[in-house]
Amino acid sequence: MSGTYLGMPAFPRAAAASTRDKQLRANLTHATHTIRDKRAKAVAELDDWAQLRAAGAAVKDRTLRHLDHYLEQLEAAVTAAGGQVHWAADADEANRIVTRLVRETGEREVVKVKSMATQEIGLNEALAEAGIRAYETDLAELIVQLGDDLPSHILVPAIHRNRSEIRDIFRREMASWGRPAPAGLSDSPAALAEAARLHLREKFLSAKVGISGANFMVAESGTLVVVESEGNGRMCLTLPETLISVVGIEKVVPTWQDLEIFLQLLPRSSTAERMNPYTSTWTGTTDGDGPQTFHLVLLDNGRTDTLADTVGRQALRCIRCSACLNVCPVYERAGGHAYGSPYPGPIGAILTPQLRGMAGPLEASLPYASSLCGACYEVCPVAIDIPEVLVHLRERVVEGGPVTRGGARTVLKPAKGHAAERAAMRAAAWAFDHPGALRGGMRLAARSRRLHPRRLPGPGRAWSQTRDLPAVPAESFRDWWQRTRGTSSEQRGDVK
Amino acid sequence: MSSRDVVLARVRRALADVPRGEGPSDPPVPRDYHRVHGSRTTAQSVELLAENLAEYRAIVHRSDAEGLPGLIHRLLAERGARTVVVPPGLDASWLDPAWRDPSSESGSDVTLVEDHASSTPYELDAVDSVLTGCAVAIAETGTLVLDAGPDQGRRRITLVPDHHICVVRVPDQVVGSVPEALPRLAPERPLTWISGPSATSDIELDRVEGVHGPRTLEVILLAGSREAG
Amino acid sequence: MRVALFVTCINDLLHPRTGQAVVELLERLGVEVDFPAEQSCCGQPQFNTGYRHATEPLVRRFDRAFRDYEYVVTPSGSCAAMVRDNYPRIGAKAAAEGRGRELTDAAASAVPKTYELTEFLVDVLKVTDVGAYYPHTVTYHPTCHGLRMLGLGDRPRRLLAHVKGLELRELPGAEECCGFGGTFAVKNPAVSAAMGADKVRNVLGTGAEAVCTVDNSCLLHIGGTLTRQGSTVRPVHIAEILASTEGSVR
Numbered sequence: 024m025s026g027t028y029l030g031m032p033a034f035p036r037a038a039a040a041s042t043r044d045k046q047l048r049a050n051l052t053h054a055t056h057t058i059r060d061k062r063a064k065a066v067a068e069l070d071d072w073a074q075l076r077a078a079g080a081a082v083k084d085r086t087l088r089h090l091d092h093y094l095e096q097l098e099a100a101v102t103a104a105g106g107q108v109h110w111a112a113d114a115d116e117a118n119r120i121v122t123r124l125v126r127e128t129g130e131r132e133v134v135k136v137k138s139m140a141t142q143e144i145g146l147n148e149a150l151a152e153a154g155i156r157a158y159e160t161d162l163a164e165l166i167v168q169l170g171d172d173l174p175s176h177i178l179v180p181a182i183h184r185n186r187s188e189i190r191d192i193f194r195r196e197m198a199s200w201g202r203p204a205p206a207g208l209s210d211s212p213a214a215l216a217e218a219a220r221l222h223l224r225e226k227f228l229s230a231k232v233g234i235s236g237a238n239f240m241v242a243e244s245g246t247l248v249v250v251e252s253e254g255n256g257r258m259c260l261t262l263p264e265t266l267i268s269v270v271g272i273e274k275v276v277p278t279w280q281d282l283e284i285f286l287q288l289l290p291r292s293s294t295a296e297r298m299n300p301y302t303s304t305w306t307g308t309t310d311g312d313g314p315q316t317f318h319l320v321l322l323d324n325g326r327t328d329t330l331a332d333t334v335g336r337q338a339l340r341c342i343r344c345s346a347c348l349n350v351c352p353v354y355e356r357a358g359g360h361a362y363g364s365p366y367p368g369p370i371g372a373i374l375t376p377q378l379r380g381m382a383g384p385l386e387a388s389l390p391y392a393s394s395l396c397g398a399c400y401e402v403c404p405v406a407i408d409i410p411e412v413l414v415h416l417r418e419r420v421v422e423g424g425p426v427t428r429g430g431a432r433t434v435l436k437p438a439k440g441h442a443a444e445r446a447a448m449r450a451a452a453w454a455f456d457h458p459g460a461l462r463g464g465m466r467l468a469a470r471s472r473r474l475h476p477r478r479l480p481g482p483g484r485a486w487s488q489t490r491d492l493p494a495v496p497a498e499s500f501r502d503w504w505q506r507t508r509g510t511s512s513e514q515r516g517d518v519k
Numbered sequence: 520m521s522s523r524d525v526v527l528a529r530v531r532r533a534l535a536d537v538p539r540g541e542g543p544s545d546p547p548v549p550r551d552y553h554r555v556h557g558s559r560t561t562a563q564s565v566e567l568l569a570e571n572l573a574e575y576r577a578i579v580h581r582s583d584a585e586g587l588p589g590l591i592h593r594l595l596a597e598r599g600a601r602t603v604v605v606p607p608g609l610d611a612s613w614l615d616p617a618w619r620d621p622s623s624e625s626g627s628d629v630t631l632v633e634d635h636a637s638s639t640p641y642e643l644d645a646v647d648s649v650l651t652g653c654a655v656a657i658a659e660t661g662t663l664v665l666d667a668g669p670d671q672g673r674r675r676i677t678l679v680p681d682h683h684i685c686v687v688r689v690p691d692q693v694v695g696s697v698p699e700a701l702p703r704l705a706p707e708r709p710l711t712w713i714s715g716p717s718a719t720s721d722i723e724l725d726r727v728e729g730v731h732g733p734r735t736l737e738v739i740l741l742a743g744s745r746e747a748g
Numbered sequence: 749m750r751v752a753l754f755v756t757c758i759n760d761l762l763h764p765r766t767g768q769a770v771v772e773l774l775e776r777l778g779v780e781v782d783f784p785a786e787q788s789c790c791g792q793p794q795f796n797t798g799y800r801h802a803t804e805p806l807v808r809r810f811d812r813a814f815r816d817y818e819y820v821v822t823p824s825g826s827c828a829a830m831v832r833d834n835y836p837r838i839g840a841k842a843a844a845e846g847r848g849r850e851l852t853d854a855a856a857s858a859v860p861k862t863y864e865l866t867e868f869l870v871d872v873l874k875v876t877d878v879g880a881y882y883p884h885t886v887t888y889h890p891t892c893h894g895l896r897m898l899g900l901g902d903r904p905r906r907l908l909a910h911v912k913g914l915e916l917r918e919l920p921g922a923e924e925c926c927g928f929g930g931t932f933a934v935k936n937p938a939v940s941a942a943m944g945a946d947k948v949r950n951v952l953g954t955g956a957e958a959v960c961t962v963d964n965s966c967l968l969h970i971g972g973t974l975t976r977q978g979s980t981v982r983p984v985h986i987a988e989i990l991a992s993t994e995g996s997v998r
Binding site: 034035038039042043048352353356357390391392393394395396397398400401411414416417418419420421422444445448449451452455456458461468483485486488489490491492493495496498499500501503504505508 | 755757759760761762763764765767768771783785786787788789791793794795796797798799800801802803805806809834837892893895896897923924925927928929930931932933934935936937938939940941942943944945968969971972973975976
């Protein structure tokens with residue numbers, strides 16, 4: 024499978040292509056609108072949602088402010104419960120650790136629970152290079168894997184596919200991965216789910232190694248939590264002999280009690296359910312029940328760099344519910360692939376540039392992939408002020424400034440390609456700070472208004488390809504006030 | 520320098536803005552959310568549990584201790600189950616005495632399968648049904664929590680068979696909410712929280728029941744019994 | 749009550765009628781309005797594009813222009829939100845960069861007295877019936893910054909509900925962004941246009957004669973898309989509706 028987002032074009036170009044793809048637009052509009060209303064209803068059931076949201080944000084902030092403490096506490100608890108803890112500073116190191124751990128079992132195949140962290144580090148590709156085949160078992164991940172495609176949504180990686188496309192992929196590809204699709208497979212979601220059940224069952228029953236992520240890790244007890252729907256998670260977490268969990272360091276929460284907040288926030292925000300069908304929690308290993316060997320790989324990969332930014336660090340509160348994607352008007356039209364990362368949508372627009380740095384053109388374009396409408400912030404169950412972080416990152420793009428990369432403080436240079444804009448913005452700011460000059464310009468504009476085109480050439484075409492420009496009125500407000508009221512503090516000498 | 524040291528050192532450098540004197544529990548967490556939503560009598564909580572279970576397509580039955588073996592027997596028969604796996608510590612009074620006695624002529628053709636540490640997933644896959652108790656049930660969310668206790672067994676037995684019958688002792692095992700459930704559960708035990716049968720929203724973000732876990736979940740609300748052990 | 753009008757740069761240059769409407773409306777309600785000439789742009793275009801440092805002189809200017817007033821009223825949800833949400837951030841960041849408290853103080857002075865027009869009417873003047881007359885069918889688009897940053901809620905709709913002759917038509921998908929987003933419209937023109945097209949389709953679906961908002965910047969986008977499509981639906985700022993009376997319908 025291609026499995027990589029490398030070399031993808033900057034957001035505007037990819038997004039523009041998506042807006043012309045009628046099928047994609049229809050699929051995304053249908054899916055996001057379906058979940059939007061349901062989420063609102065599920066959230067409205069709880070009259071203390073605002074308090075839960077504030078508590079969720081506060082627990083995450085408490086953890087982040089003392090992350091070293093909570094990670095060490097977690098490590099001690101997991102180890103005491105029979106698990107082995109590994110630390111990975113970046114993606115390559117995490118992939119090397121997991122590959123080594125799988126090799127040590129002697130197995131050549133692993134089953135995987137859907138995990139954002141392993142998508143982020145490209146684990147499947149790394150395993151493939153080592154001759155190890157990873158089977159994705161989440162239905163949407165399976166669709167993506169069979170279709171040699173890329174995920175486009177956090178919760179539903181195959182959201183860009185509709186039911187008939189999924190049927191076609193199953194019919195075409197299942198046979199080369201294992202049990203073929205049933206003859207005469209229809210495109211009803213129930214039939215497709217049944218096909219996935221049959222296809223994967225053999226893999227679950229024979230698997231010796233499972234790989235997962237985790238939604239939460241409880242520092243005080245060393246407990247990991249996986250929240251899921253299908254039961255593929257339970258299969259991977261309980262049937263294999265060895266379990267390897269790759270988890271971002273920001274997924275830790277201090278106490279068992281803290282779960283009472285997140286187990287209310289997450290399902291309602293994510294699948295709009297009071298509770299998701301299955302949640303598994305485990306602490307190290309349990310004699311006679313489940314994997315007898317458990318490895319936890321704690322992943323940094325840009326998280327500590329994100330943590331170093333006092334405005335941007337709130338992105339690390341994210342619990343990957345995907346509510347922000349589902350309400351985002353830009354995501355709905357651009358599609359997930361345009362964001363060039365496993366983290367699409369508004370959260371991706373602030374997470375990807377922070378995890379990867381903003382040196383590349385794609386990463387530098389992501390903070391602008393938003394109209395700043397604020398719908399994402401409104402639905403975020405941990406109150407990440409995504410618009411605030413977007414604007415903060417835009418500043419880093421155009422002005423440069425202090426950033427942390429790979430743990431080292433450095434100064435980012437302003438991104439290329441913003442010179443004309445920078446000049447225009449500074450000129451505008453200068454003019455607005457010199458009203459005399461500005462008024463002169465306005466009057467000039469007013470006098471020449473009959474000559475103004477309704478469409479613009481050059482860069483202005485971006486505006487006027489689909490929109491007319493407004494006509495410039497004969498008299499500015501300022502001049503009208505002066506003419507009719509004329510009593511303000513305006514300097515007389517400036518008035519005609 | 521180990522990667523552990525590298526990552527922890529990065530974390531500490533990143534947190535240079537946090538005042539030295541601030542302790543890990545110092546940042547305030549407001550816990551003014553509800554312990555439980557609304558006020559309900561015990562009976563109303565049981566009712567809400569039943570409603571929410573049913574809304575997520577679990578099939579809800581009610582029974583007393585006397586009727587329980589018969590009900591279980593009937594549910595298995597209706598499904599055409601020929602084998603049912605049970606955890607080693609299941610309350611024997613839940614079962615039709617005929618199953619315990621191979622010489623009985625009760626007409627039951629359902630074979631009891633006891634779970635053993637050596638049972639393979641393939642053996643479990645050949646079993647039609649599973650019968651267990653639970654640790655806690657949460658009314659507000661329609662959730663059953665299994666904690667691998669003696670009457671629940673290993674996690675896998677409630678996963679591989681396609682039909683799960685779960686007995687909830689009401690009202691003892693019913694709590695109102697998630698915040699009320701967690702203190703009754705031990706984090707060191709492996710937990711499985713079950714809210715309805717296996718489902719997915721992966722096709723067009725629309726929920727469909729029935730993927731890898733049991734596609735049929737039947738819940739028996741067992742009234743008037745005290746919690747075992 | 750010393751009330752200053754902060755007309756905003758877009759209204760000053762492109763929509764003077766909106767500013768005039770605010771003056772007429774407030775004067776009709778017995779409010780004495782002043783227009784401090786030192787005022788300029790709130791700095792939102794620069795700030796939201798990432799040019800925070802270029803915004804700082806405009807924060808100082810805002811403070812100078814309005815320092816002596818009790819209330820600052822602006823016919824723009826977006827510019828009011830810029831002052832209330834972002835001026836404190838600009839102050840805090842400048843302080844963190846070791847440049848003192850000047851901008852923090854400027855923000856602290858500006859924030860509590862800055863009101864979007866409908867907020868000022870409903871919360872300060874405590875009126876919802878402003879005696880307006882506007883015999884047209886109108887659909888209302890709640891702009892994002894008014895809706896989510898300021899939390900205007902139903903204030904604009906309550907004001908519109910009392911306008912004689914006005915028939916309000918529900919706008920489907922009302923709370924979805926129109927796609928303007930300042931420089932977003934230029935940096936991501938395809939997505940912006942797609943959002944605008946959907947908004948306009950919903951507007952046209954209502955059959956209303958006019959589409960109304962609390963922000964002319966969004967109307968620039970919606971109106972520009974409408975006229976390009978040859979539609980005669982009028983984009984109109986809420987101030988112009990509220991200023992209309994039986995004697996002078998706009």
